[in-house]
Amino acid sequence: MTPRRERSSLAGWTNAAGAALWPPVVAGLLLSAALVPSDTTIPSLTLVPALAFYRWAKHAPAALVCPLAALGGGTLDVLAHGPLGFWALVYAAAAALGASGRAMSGSGALVNLALFALHIAALCGLMAGLTALCTVAVPDGRAIAGELVLAVAAYPVIVLLMGGSSAPSVRSGQ
Amino acid sequence: MVPFSGRTNGRGFSRTSGGRGINFVVAATLFLCGGALTLSELEPAAVEPAREAMARMLTPIAVAGAGVADTLAGPLRSAWAWAGGVGGPGSVSADEDKRRSVLAARVADLERENSDLKALTGYVRSAKSALIAGRIVMRSSSPLSHTVVIDAGSASGVHEGLPVVAGGGLIGRVVQAYEDQASVMLLTDRLSRVPVAIGQGMARAVLVGAGEHPPRLEFVTPGAEIKAGDLVTTSGIGGVFPRGLSVGIVADGSGGPEVRLTAGEDDPLAAGVLLVDGPAYEAIATVSTRTQRILGQAMPQAKPGEGAK
Numbered sequence A: 001m002t003p004r005r006e007r008s009s010l011a012g013w014t015n016a017a018g019a020a021l022w023p024p025v026v027a028g029l030l031l032s033a034a035l036v037p038s039d040t041t042i043p044s045l046t047l048v049p050a051l052a053f054y055r056w057a058k059h060a061p062a063a064l065v066c067p068l069a070a071l072g073g074g075t076l077d078v079l080a081h082g083p084l085g086f087w088a089l090v091y092a093a094a095a096a097l098g099a100s101g102r103a104m105s106g107s108g109a110l111v112n113l114a115l116f117a118l119h120i121a122a123l124c125g126l127m128a129g130l131t132a133l134c135t136v137a138v139p140d141g142r143a144i145a146g147e148l149v150l151a152v153a154a155y156p157v158i159v160l161l162m163g164g165s166s167a168p169s170v171r172s173g174q
Numbered sequence B: 001m002v003p004f005s006g007r008t009n010g011r012g013f014s015r016t017s018g019g020r021g022i023n024f025v026v027a028a029t030l031f032l033c034g035g036a037l038t039l040s041e042l043e044p045a046a047v048e049p050a051r052e053a054m055a056r057m058l059t060p061i062a063v064a065g066a067g068v069a070d071t072l073a074g075p076l077r078s079a080w081a082w083a084g085g086v087g088g089p090g091s092v093s094a095d096e097d098k099r100r101s102v103l104a105a106r107v108a109d110l111e112r113e114n115s116d117l118k119a120l121t122g123y124v125r126s127a128k129s130a131l132i133a134g135r136i137v138m139r140s141s142s143p144l145s146h147t148v149v150i151d152a153g154s155a156s157g158v159h160e161g162l163p164v165v166a167g168g169g170l171i172g173r174v175v176q177a178y179e180d181q182a183s184v185m186l187l188t189d190r191l192s193r194v195p196v197a198i199g200q201g202m203a204r205a206v207l208v209g210a211g212e213h214p215p216r217l218e219f220v221t222p223g224a225e226i227k228a229g230d231l232v233t234t235s236g237i238g239g240v241f242p243r244g245l246s247v248g249i250v251a252d253g254s255g256g257p258e259v260r261l262t263a264g265e266d267d268p269l270a271a272g273v274l275l276v277d278g279p280a281y282e283a284i285a286t287v288s289t290r291t292q293r294i295l296g297q298a299m300p301q302a303k304p305g306e307g308a309k
Helices: A003-035 A048-057 A062-080 A086-104 A109-135 A141-161 A169-171 B019-040 B044-083 B091-123 B282-285 B288-296
Strands: B130-139 B145-150 B163-166 B169-177 B184-186 B193-198 B205-208 B215-218 B231-235 B246-253 B256-263 B272-277
Touching: A003 A048, A003 A062, A048 A062, A048 A086, A048 A109, A048 B184, A062 A086, A062 B019, A062 B044, A086 A109, A086 B019, A109 A141, A109 B019, B019 B044, B044 B130, B044 B145, B163 B288, B193 B246, B193 B288
Parallel strands: B169 B246
Antiparallel strands: B130 B145, B130 B272, B145 B184, B163 B169, B163 B272, B169 B184, B193 B205, B193 B231, B205 B215, B215 B256, B231 B246, B246 B256
8 A cells, every 4th residue: 555545544534533423522512502501600502513513514415414403403492492493493504504615615714714704693693683583572692692602612622523624525525 | 535525526505416406405404494483483382292292202311411411520510619619519519508408497497387377277188289399400501491301290290380499489380291300481481471469569460581681570560569679479360370489579670670589590400399289389388487587598689588568
């Protein structure tokens, strides 16, 4: 085996290991979001799985991740006794945004960062809009900002847990 | 090896036939989620069977997960307590000890008072009544709903609509009873509506859940004088909640009168609860002067003494 083929094989195994980690990581984040209670001092963790689905959709077919994200969100809706479809829609939208940003994944870091910021803003806008519709009241900006800060802070950890930038098998297909 | 590359050719929503297929799946998923949300908001009864079926399947798993998480968190809590973390689990444990001693004193007080009253009135037990003990095993984290799951279910006699009491006051009612668990909608849930009586004049109002904010008082009896510090109890109107359960005290809010709940939501996860079935609620609702004094010392956030006129 030539050194180049060896490297390619190793990268393949790393990719496979990273990909195998994604479902348990996403499931763990969903469970944490469902079980860690939020109160006035601790923001809710419910936006964190959205970013996990966002990240996942950058590397896996949207046709797989989007329905899975909806299922995960639906689970959270049921466990929390909230409006059925709320988190399902937010998580599915996050997966769709992640998949839509895939075409730009080869661009520079600055472009990727700007795109991420844009997607996060869109996700927060969707969440605030849905909250306003469901509660017929102006959503609590502080609570949403708290969730956002927590989710963005957790994003590097999610990236690390999900295989960092070594996993994007899609890139190798480009 | 190209795992997960699928037919997207690495370009997200591509214009190939595979890409169109993916676009369709994503669009269909988003449409379904939006449809479920719309239906859930406009016609909750329509999605209730699906929700119930999913909840029956998921709740025991989540409760088991919460148990595992609690066990795993045990050593961390001990380490935190050992390190003397300010406001950490160590102080929660101390609070819990204090609360337990307060409740034990209160139970003894109530039992004595109850037996005295029974002797005075020649009470003969005529109606079936029951108190069911439970423990909160899971809390929801969604900002849109405030529910907890308790470890008592239909096997213990729990049924939908039962009022749930903890920490000296009403915390909510059972909205779904499974065999070994039940979901309880808290008073802070935006869907919660509780008919209440306020102060000595017994003005009537409806306590409306407001999510992260304290519950509000709406539909107050016209002309009724309500002031901060008035005691709020259940009025019994409507028949869902029995009359006389302690709820909290009136506080000034930016958008009108609010209620500071006797049983705060910051109770520890392992907080015990009582489900009240039948006339036994009277025993819980009766808060003697001595108990008020004890509660006033132990739970300054509730300040039950303020409402005494």
